Amino acid sequence: MKEKAWAGTMESSDIYVEVEPLATGSGIDLTVNSVVYAQFGDAIEKTIMETLESLAIDDMKVVANDRGAVDCTIKARVETAVRRLKEEA
Amino acid sequence: MNGKLVKDLKEAIRLSGLEDGMTISFHHHLRNGDMVAVMVMEAICEMGIRNLNVNISSIFDTHEPFIGYIEDGVITGIETNYMGGVVGRAISEGLLDKPVIFRTHGGRPSDIISGKSPIDVAFIAAPTSDCMGNCTGKIGKSACGSLGYAFADAMYAGKSVVITDNLAEYPLVDYSIAENYIDYVVVVDKIGEPSGIVSGTTKITKDPVGLVIADYAARAIDASGLLVDGFSFQTGAGGASLAAAKYLKDIMLRKGVQGSYGLGGITSYMVDMMQSGCFKALYDVQCFDLDAIASLRTNPNHMEVTAAHYASPTAKSSAVDSLDVVILGATEIDTNFNVNVHTDSNGYIMGGSGGHSDTAAGAKMSMIVAPLSRARLPIVVDQVMCKSTPGHTVDVLVTQRGIAVNPLRGDLRDRFLDAGLPVFDIHELRDMAEKLNGKPKMLTRGDREVAKVIYRDGTLLDTIYNVPVR
Incomplete structure (x- = not known):
């Protein structure tokens, strides 16, 4: 396991996701910054949490800088960052 | 020949009779390179004149110092056709007590000419002028081309001041705005930043x-x-x-x-x-x-x-x-x-x-x-x-x-x-x-009016409310 991994860019309509492992029992520490936070903040957080759950991640620091990405992009960036952390991608 | 030349901006402002509570105007042909509007406001502020209504055809980010003049009560009203994001954000957060009046490029001269929005003193940035105020944007180191938005101001303001950084011999050939509308001419070092003057340039998209x-x-x-x-x-x-x-x-x-x-x-x-x-x-x-x-x-x-x-x-x-x-x-x-x-x-x-x-x-x-x-x-x-x-x-x-x-x-x-x-x-x-x-x-929007959008026929089209500061 790496100490840190990332995926995505800061281009418009993309999202840049950084992940960092946390000790067992720490839970998910999620920070979301978004240009559309007022309109989609809750939806972005929900998508990220669901993606982490589907990857069976329980303890992780996640920082997301969103530039207006749609759901499938958010899922793909989160999954890629997590897999890079595990050196699978 | 000295013509209408005065020694500096403050002298022109003094001669124009500008007082507290009056309306002044500017045009936006120098776009984001404009130095004149802020230069004039600075002189006005130093002279202690306050509570001015500013009718400016467009506000760009280069006019950010307006925010300070609003905070200090030098500017208490704004009428414009366009407002860039920097001043716009401050206005949206409730900077100015009186709602901004938004018009259109056609509605503005219509209201100036009809007398609905009178101007006391117009300040006209001119890339080239002669000493009598025949001026143009076609030539000069700060050339901006057309001066289309400035004509109504020059022709209908109580007093019109031309501010130039390129004084030409009288009579200026191929002038745009004619001397018969101009009261004073001021020569300054620089009216605009050339790179900002042509900031309207956009390339064809490759997207x-x-x-x-x-x-x-x-x-x-x-x-x-x-x-x-x-x-x-x-x-x-x-x-x-x-x-x-x-x-x-x-x-x-x-x-x-x-x-x-x-x-x-x-x-x-x-x-x-x-x-x-x-x-x-x-x-x-x-x-x-x-x-x-x-x-x-x-x-x-x-x-x-x-x-x-x-x-x-x-x-x-x-x-x-x-x-x-x-x-x-x-x-x-x-x-x-x-x-x-x-x-x-x-x-x-x-x-x-x-x-x-x-x-x-x-x-x-x-x-x-x-x-x-x-x-x-x-x-x-x-x-x-x-x-x-x-x-x-x-x-x-x-x-x-x-x-x-x-x-x-x-x-x-x-x-x-x-x-x-x-x-x-x-x-x-x-x-x-x-x-x-x-x-x-x-x-959710705020409940304070920060701007009124006036349609070209003079009717109220919409009201813009403040954005609550989070």
């Missing part, structure tokens, strides 16, 4: 989405029945609008259509269309780049027009009245075709009508070009946050996924369908975007 939009837009114009000899045209300076103009040029040359005039803020692309034979003439209220300035200076068919001639609704006629097609942008358009160009997706002021609603009202076909969504936010909404241009004057929306036609224009819809263009109901375009992006949460 594939923008190119699809441009292709549909040009084909829709071709199918509209309006693209015949005598065709007249205006386009915005956005990347997709310019690409549409380029495609339109190809169609015009291929079909041998000889247009009459191109209108508006003029870019090198419009100059190129005239030189290629697409148009006989250009009517230029505002130059966006150096090619436009050079063409205005050298080609007699490229003509400077005043803002009133461009778009005033109370003029005996204006150029927008004879316009066939205009291509315009939008931050939002609703299912009734009302367009917002004043506020961003969070409700902050970052624009204004400019000539948007004037040309939409005048043109036989007004066309909005925009991507179906930008950064997850749909272009088509149920209700725009600010009504800048009323829906009954907007005919067509072109996106990369298809074209929506205002139900009032069944004739255009039929023509587009005959040409094989992808025509949809505007609700279908809204639904397509929502399926892709999800439904954005509605924002």
